[in-house]
Amino acid sequence: MMLSGWILLVVSWGVIVGLCVFCVVKVLTTQRANIHAPLEIDTGDLPGPHEPGR
Amino acid sequence: MQAREQWASRFGVILAVAGSAVGLGNFLRFPSQVCQHGGGAFMIPYFISFLVLGIPLCWIEWTLGRYGGRYSHGSLPGIFDAVVKRPWAKYVGVLGLFVPLVIFFYYTYIESWCLAYSVFSLLGTYAKVETPAAMGSFLRAFQGLERNGYFSSVGIAYAFFLMTFIANVVVIYKGLVRGIEFLCKVAIPVLLTGGVVLMVRIVTLGTPDPNQVDLNVRNAFGFMWNPSFGVLASPRVWLAAAGQIFFTLSVGLGAIMTYASYLREDDDVVLSSTTAASMNELFEVVIGGSIVIPAAYLFFGPEGALATARQGAFDIGFVTMPVILNRIPFGDIFGFYWFFLLFLAGITSSISLMQPVISFLEDEFGWNRHKAAVALGIVCFVITHACIFGLGVGVLDEFDFWGGTLVITLCAFVEVLIFMRYVGVRRGWAELHRGGDIRLPRWVRYVLYVTPVYLGAIIVCWALLDWVPWIVRPFGMEIGLDFSWEWPWVRWTVARGHVQPAILWTRAGLLVLLVGLMVLVHVAWRRVRARKEAV
Numbered sequence: 265m266m267l268s269g270w271i272l273l274v275v276s277w278g279v280i281v282g283l284c285v286f287c288v289v290k291v292l293t294t295q296r297a298n299i300h301a302p303l304e305i306d307t308g309d310l311p312g313p314h315e316p317g318r
Numbered sequence: 319m320q321a322r323e324q325w326a327s328r329f330g331v332i333l334a335v336a337g338s339a340v341g342l343g344n345f346l347r348f349p350s351q352v353c354q355h356g357g358g359a360f361m362i363p364y365f366i367s368f369l370v371l372g373i374p375l376c377w378i379e380w381t382l383g384r385y386g387g388r389y390s391h392g393s394l395p396g397i398f399d400a401v402v403k404r405p406w407a408k409y410v411g412v413l414g415l416f417v418p419l420v421i422f423f424y425y426t427y428i429e430s431w432c433l434a435y436s437v438f439s440l441l442g443t444y445a446k447v448e449t450p451a452a453m454g455s456f457l458r459a460f461q462g463l464e465r466n467g468y469f470s471s472v473g474i475a476y477a478f479f480l481m482t483f484i485a486n487v488v489v490i491y492k493g494l495v496r497g498i499e500f501l502c503k504v505a506i507p508v509l510l511t512g513g514v515v516l517m518v519r520i521v522t523l524g525t526p527d528p529n530q531v532d533l534n535v536r537n538a539f540g541f542m543w544n545p546s547f548g549v550l551a552s553p554r555v556w557l558a559a560a561g562q563i564f565f566t567l568s569v570g571l572g573a574i575m576t577y578a579s580y581l582r583e584d585d586d587v588v589l590s591s592t593t594a595a596s597m598n599e600l601f602e603v604v605i606g607g608s609i610v611i612p613a614a615y616l617f618f619g620p621e622g623a624l625a626t627a628r629q630g631a632f633d634i635g636f637v638t639m640p641v642i643l644n645r646i647p648f649g650d651i652f653g654f655y656w657f658f659l660l661f662l663a664g665i666t667s668s669i670s671l672m673q674p675v676i677s678f679l680e681d682e683f684g685w686n687r688h689k690a691a692v693a694l695g696i697v698c699f700v701i702t703h704a705c706i707f708g709l710g711v712g713v714l715d716e717f718d719f720w721g722g723t724l725v726i727t728l729c730a731f732v733e734v735l736i737f738m739r740y741v742g743v744r745r746g747w748a749e750l751h752r753g754g755d756i757r758l759p760r761w762v763r764y765v766l767y768v769t770p771v772y773l774g775a776i777i778v779c780w781a782l783l784d785w786v787p788w789i790v791r792p793f794g795m796e797i798g799l800d801f802s803w804e805w806p807w808v809r810w811t812v813a814r815g816h817v818q819p820a821i822l823w824t825r826a827g828l829l830v831l832l833v834g835l836m837v838l839v840h841v842a843w844r845r846v847r848a849r850k851e852a853v
Contacts, residue, residue, distance in 0.1 A: 265536050265537065265540030265543065265544060266540060266544045268358065268545050269357065269539070269540050269543040269544035269545060270543075271358075272358030272359070272361055272545055273358065273543045275361075276358075276361045276365075276603055277603065279365070280596065280600055280603050280604060281600065281604065283592070283596040283599070284593075284597055284599070284600045287589060287592055287593035287596050288593060288597075290589055290593075290755060291328065291329065291332065291589060291590070291593055291755070294586075294589075294755045
């Protein structure tokens with residue numbers, strides 16, 4: 265493998281891995297309300313799905 | 319009107335879009351393109367295309383999608399109608415239903431080959447096939463194109479198609495969060511892990527044949543990455559790079575827009591879109607580029623690797639790779655890994671192809687997801703049979719040309735033009751950054767002016783070099799076109815060929831599909847208007 269091949273490989277991989285890591289870290293560290301869909305937590309104060317009144 | 323679904327998590331939508339983009343092309347098409355177009359030098363036009371064409375198109379699609387979602391539209395007819403506010407826009411948006419639908423018709427069938435081959439690897443069905451020629455015969459028998467000792471009919475392929483098709487419909491049926499998001503959250507990490515394992519296996523092969531010391535891993539990567547800068551003078555290389563970027567990012571499909579339409583008004587798109595695109599590049603350049611061609615070099619030498627690269631994606635995946643995997647220790651396990659990895663890459667893409675039409679039926683007709691999934695499933699199931707049983711006469715290739723090559727490119731071009739004309743760079747830039755978690759440098763917005771020019775130039779070149787010859791061929795005319803540095807810059811040859819009635823009928827069918835979708839759009843909007851008038 266020639267030096268120019270190594271340079272292109274390292275630069276290409278470096279740019280892509282660097283961009284990907286930067287983005288993923290940014291996504292994971294940015295504080296946001298991530299849960300959007302309706303939560304399915306049984307809080308006990310509502311009738312169940314098969315109970316009358318639901 | 320029922321409430322629209324929303325993603326359960328931010329990473330869910332990123333993985334879903336990344337899953338849509340990561341497909342068979344990342345692992346099969348990219349390495350062959352690099353190999354054929356100057357090795358490492360190919361990465362220069364590749365990265366330029368990524369910056370000028372790929373990333374801006376992703377930003378535009380995410381922005382338009384989230385904007386459409388605000389008006390309860392998740393498919394292109396509704397999004398264009400909301401953005402353009404002219405009656406014609408919704409009909410132009412039909413392209414965004416036609417493209418994913420046509421690609422889905424054949425993509426699930428190819429995806430099922432991956433599932434079948436992963437099972438064949440474990441069962442040792444092709445363990446004694448030692449040469450690419452014999453493996454080609456195995457593949458053709460599996461596809462029902464010839465009868466031999468391996469398979470006597472297309473029955474096995476059909477059984478795996480049924481399993482794959484049902485898996486796709488079930489995922490779509492289960493919904494956005496429990497179906498698509500759940501699958502992508504499982505599949506993408508598995509895909510990444512499996513890809514890295516295979517990559518490490520190839521890198522640690524050393525010198526597989528001690529009698530041929532030149533066929534080692536270092537030279538294999540040199541074969542892939544040593545640059546030939548002279549090829550950069552060829553327009554073909556720049557077109558190939560632009561094509562690879564365009565097709566790998568799944569732009570022009572409508573899928574990204576549909577996924578983005580399930581975001582909230584102030585959810586970030588600029589960071590999410592860049593993350594999804596960079597994940598796709600990771601799969602393509604780092605993992606995809608380190609498996610097929612280096613492995614082909616190690617076992618077949620430079621001539622064999624180059625011949626492999628020229629074979630085309632299908633032959634690389636289903637002919638060359640099984641033979642290579644047969645030659646390495648634990649090849650059955652790695653074969654299973656390889657094909658199951660391709661299957662996962664395929665299914666995360668194919669479910670995204672169904673979603674624009676599902677969203678159209680939900681948003682514009684008020685259908686619930688289950689009804690929409692079953693209805694679409696039945697239509698797709700029927701039409702896919704044309705690809706299965708018409709494979710030998712070129713029906714699948716014809717679907718790929720119209721859905722996956724020509725109309726998809728035109729659709730992306732129309733998206734960019736509509737964004738530039740009816741949203742504008744200033745407003746579009748502000749819309750892109752609404753709720754954004756990162757802020758792009760201001761100068762980057764000028765790239766948005768370059769994107770339509772770049773894409774337009776590519777379309778002209780593709781039309782001359784590839785599309786026109788393809789379109790006229792079934793009419794019995796063979797046209798060859800190529801560029802030249804001498805006047806008149808384009809050289810062409812014309813010859814008489816054979817009329818292909820099966821292909822002409824296929825085109826007629828695709829035209830009926832396009833018109834049918836336009837009628838559906840017309841009916842949907844008329845119903846909405848009637849409902850409003852009644853209120």
